[in-house]
Amino acid sequence: MSTASAHHPKLQHHFVSMDQQFDASKLGMWLFLITEILLFSGMFVAYTVYRVWHPEVFEALSGALDWRLGGVNTLVLLASSFTVAASIHHIQNDNRKGLVRNVILTIIFAGVFMFIKYLEYSGKFSHGVFPGEAYAPFGDHYGHYADVPYAPQFFSIYFVMTGIHGVHVLVGMGIFAWLAFRGARGDFSSEYYTPVELSGLYWHLVDIIWIFLFPLLYLI
Amino acid sequence: MRTLVGVFSGLIVLTILTVVTSRIDLGILNVPLALTIAIGKASLVVLFFMALKWDNRVNGIVLLLGVLFVSIFLIFTLFDTAFRGDLSNVDDTTIMDMEREMTGGDAAADHSEDGSAAAPADH
């Protein structure tokens, strides 16, 4: 990215250079990321407020979530973050095959994450553990949570937090499918890979949110 | 690439660490420890995967700004929720009750009438 790229076909007319365009996009993306952080902050605040009010409930109910599934999902998401970072590393070295391979791996990891998420959700739904008013647990594993006060709040917060996070994962899968397509078509090079960089930043943020959700909901 | 692999391994180790420590009861340390590990993991992702370590300083400031305002949101809300009900002059007796006590006498007749209106006050 130097003066040689001044006439790059991807340079929009209102920018002076590819560098300026890249920096601008990246700053825009970081600003977008903090809006995402603040969006999630509302749920973290709700979590903290209810946890401060009813610490024993939250401690007990974290046992209702399976830390093994949550743990595996954490590792899966970390792996996907790694493949994203690797894909950017590859395209910076003009390795388009490496880029596409890692992007596809990312989609697969995200799919695994969502599949495990699906198992968790359906396991709860089948035992009457729903968010909100529909909450009516039964069965061996969940039945004894039926009369715990504020248990509905815990599960509501759990479903809302992981649900919105899951939506972000799905959106990310869509974005990476599009990146894989464009990467395979040869749109990207070391001179222009802004969409890869920005999508990567987004994906890492989704990972970071999960890094906090996992211990807060499953472990403590 | 080597850095990336190193960071990835670090993240896995920390994940295992947080799971293992959560299995042991550390009393009040449970929550702070889990959060510390989470913050450590998040920092690794931010600095290396998101390459903020080598990036334009503005982007880092933007991130810190976001974190700062999340903390403000959280802390100032807790100023209320953690101290809810600290108004020492609020008690279960309503002003109407006090007036009745002072005037004495025909309280019984009044009470049955106002019973429903006074109810929300004592919670």
Add this chain to the structure above:
Amino acid sequence: MSVATATTEIPGKQVTYLNHEKSIKSWLLTLDHKRIGLLYMSTIVVVFLAAGILALLVRIELMSPGRTIVDAQTYNQFFSLHGILMVFLFIVPSVPAILGNFIMPIQLGAIDVAFPRLNLASYYIYMVGGVLVVAAMLLGQIDTGWTFYTPYSSRLGAPIIFMTLAIFIAGFSSILTGINFIVTIHKMRAPGLTWNRLPLFVWSIYATSIVQVLATPVIGITMLLLLLEKTLGIGIFDPALGGDPILFQHFFWFYSHPAVYIMILPAFGIISDLMGTFSRHEVMGYKFVALSSVAIAFLGFLVWGHHMFVSGQSAVSSIVFSLITYLIGIPTGVKVINWVGTMYKGSVSLKTPMLYALSFLFLFSIGGFTGVMLGVLGVDIHLHDTYFVVAHFHYVMMGGTVVALIGGLHYWWPKITGKMYNETAGRIACALIFIGFNVTFFTQFVLGTKGMPRRYYDYQPQYADLHALSTYGSWILAAGLFLVLFTFIHSLMRGAAAPSNPWGGASLEWTHTSSPPSPHNFDEQPIVTHGPYDYHHYYHGDGQSAEAELAPPSKA
């Protein structure tokens, strides 16, 4: 420098952003920040008209006790929709989306904002939000006020779902505009345009955008949680389900207090530019005025609890929020003092925009002082939810932001349209607005201190005279606003062609572009060599051409 190039051509034949493409598609799908600004303007004017008519109806209903024209339920919907439209669809986007879009990139010496396509997308997202609001309106039943307090709102009928979605979506538009502007100001400045040479309007848009980016996501998640409370009963806010209604108020005001600064900060920027240009004097304490915007933006996040003094929140938080509320008076006072100081020893010319700026100074100061009063814990218990509060925020929002917006529109009108407006009509309209506004709302201060609660349909007869007076005021105010509209329409049809710099401004939109600007704003990349208020530069400096530019406009 390159000032003269465009103006030497015969007006009417020059290629401008208005006439270089004419199809409807070239307007609706434009990526030009100027045209997008005009798209916003047309929509926002319609919203303002609709919400203004609702306000007039509310005032007519309140003219006498009991039923005057509508029943209580309809009245409740009227004031709710007035508030919702005015806050979320009019005043939050108003100045940034219209003037910020049009003027700010030119003041930076940029061809466009950083992300033109995102800019257009923001507009259409805003439109989707608007359509949903209209849908919710037509379905009826929204009578929550603009604050949507739970548990009432979460138990309301289906239209509240549309309304929360609408605000969630309109919020996105606001966020995207904010991101776009911050990046534009960081990355698109012309060579030589250092942070210390930015016009104060740009500084204020910058501060506003930061607030937009940081605060708006929280109203998004609040509305989402409200939606889930309503549909699934997640029990976060509704006490019947174990939730906490005060927590909703925290969420709501974490956005909505900073949103007050989203509304007023851009107005500060307009006033700074007006004060400088029409006093022909460098804005006093430039750095203080610029940085006080940032200070206000920051402090604005630490005071939201002052809306909740009687909600039952803890005493600790009331005290903290009250103290920090006083602190906001400091940077605000810094601004007012510097504006007044700018006029000192300047040569003040009382053109229409300056009259609006002076109105602003008067009205906003009253709004600001009464704000400090409301921040006092003991006083607020007496005045909370009375007409005193209603009067206070109308002095800030209408007397502040709307007056500044209209002043700014007059100021930049020749640049935007290439036409002058009738100065006399402009001044009369300003006077009508000033008088009408004070009659309407100063009366409400009195009503409030006498104990008239806000949002009530009916009231005791002793309030009747003041209510009637307030309603008469609203008619004068409406007459003034319609005269503004008429003046502008008249100018579009009959107005004289505007020179490129009718007021003798020193920022780039006046010195380096024609009126109206060419499609790409500048004929060549401007290089900035002096500050935005160095008027002497155009008196004595290099500018032979500047002398000509400063000549008074031909009879308007």
